[in-house]
Amino acid sequence: MSKAQPLPAGFLDEAGLNRQHVFDLAGLPEAVLATLDIQGGERQLILLGHGGRRLWEHIRASGTAGDDPIDDYSIQTIRRWFAQALPEHRYRILYPGPHLIGLQTLGALAGWHRPSPLMIGVDTEWGSWYAYRAVVVADTAFAPSLRQEGSSPCPSCIAPPCIRSCPAHALDDGRFSLEACSRYRLQPDSPCATGCLARQACPVGSEHRYDEAQIRHSYARSLAVIRQYYANEVQAPEQQ
Numbered sequence: 353m354s355k356a357q358p359l360p361a362g363f364l365d366e367a368g369l370n371r372q373h374v375f376d377l378a379g380l381p382e383a384v385l386a387t388l389d390i391q392g393g394e395r396q397l398i399l400l401g402h403g404g405r406r407l408w409e410h411i412r413a414s415g416t417a418g419d420d421p422i423d424d425y426s427i428q429t430i431r432r433w434f435a436q437a438l439p440e441h442r443y444r445i446l447y448p449g450p451h452l453i454g455l456q457t458l459g460a461l462a463g464w465h466r467p468s469p470l471m472i473g474v475d476t477e478w479g480s481w482y483a484y485r486a487v488v489v490a491d492t493a494f495a496p497s498l499r500q501e502g503s504s505p506c507p508s509c510i511a512p513p514c515i516r517s518c519p520a521h522a523l524d525d526g527r528f529s530l531e532a533c534s535r536y537r538l539q540p541d542s543p544c545a546t547g548c549l550a551r552q553a554c555p556v557g558s559e560h561r562y563d564e565a566q567i568r569h570s571y572a573r574s575l576a577v578i579r580q581y582y583a584n585e586v587q588a589p590e591q592q
């Protein structure tokens with residue numbers, strides 16, 4: 353029997369989807385499988401992420417526009433990758449998609465996710481400057497990736513700059529208060545409307561920090577979700 357080949361990742365690396373992890377579906381916990389709606393013939397889950405600035409540079413260069421250029425570009429890139437490198441394989445892109453998949457749980461299984469006071473993962477290489485871009489299931493038989501070993505930089509961080517820099521004290525006690533953060537971000541002229549002072553204060557991986565346009569884009573999106581959430585909360589009694 354021939355040895356399983358590693359994922360051919362050069363195209364993805366170059367395109368900015370520079371974090372990849374291959375799971376055999378058979379090795380995933382039941383609770384995770386239950387969220388995936390696996391169909392016959394599918395054998396592997398390929399988790400794709402980006403670290404640092406390259407993805408955004410490619411998005412700008414490709415001219416991808418619209419409300420969600422990151423998701424659109426990621427989907428286009430995966431389609432091109434399968435068409436060029438893996439034309440004999442069948443695949444489905446589950447994320448981006450309509451169903452909630454616990455990306456940080458998958459990230460923890462891959463060894464990418466290290467918890468931090470910010471609630472977003474922070475690792476020793478990329479700091480907080482990485483995210484999950486796609487979950488693909490396919491009939492492939494690549495060599496499963498080894499879990500990335502490493503540890504969280506947070507437990508050894510002295511007087512954590514992230515906690516000290518948050519004007520809303522949303523990270524005090526080492527627990528992130530989404531409520532405190534959200535209400536502060538919604539204030540008129542909030543310095544956190546389109547960026548997070550605490551995240552930017554973290555020294556780990558700061559050389560990978562996104563450029564201002566990417567930060568503004570991502571935080572404007574999360575602020576829109578928060579605004580919608582609080583608008584519904586205020587309207588709720590009238591709707592009853």
Ligand code: B12
Pocket residue numbers: 452453454455456457458465470471472473474480482483484485530533548570571572573574575577578
């Ligand atoms: C809903 C959501 C939000 C909501 C939070 C509401 C809430 N109470 O959960 C809002 C819109 C506020 C939000 C904001 C942000 N988010 Co968000 N968010 C998500 C989303 C879509 C689902 C989280 C969830 O409910 N999971 C459900 C369970 C089943 O998933 P899980 O992995 O098993 O569980 C973990 C998470 O839920 C996490 N968690 C729980 N509560 C919160 C709250 C926040 C704010 C975050 C970030 C995580 C988090 O802890 C669980 C254990 O690890 C995930 C993507 C995804 N599909 O997972 C992104 C995700 C967690 N977000 C992410 C990011 C980057 C952000 C922002 C920084 C985006 C931005 N640039 O503005 C901000 C940070 C917060 C802030 N200061 O505004 C990244 C984190 C990447 C990483 N390195 O870990 C994710 C994984 C998206 C991605 N594509 O990579 N987010």
Ligand code: SF4
Pocket residue numbers: 468469470474505506507509512513514515553554555556
């Ligand atoms: S500043 Fe320190 S505690 Fe905060 S996220 Fe960075 S490494 Fe972790």
Ligand code: SF4
Pocket residue numbers: 517518519520521522523532533534536537544547548549550551
């Ligand atoms: S966005 Fe602002 S309020 Fe929220 S955690 Fe970051 S620094 Fe604190």
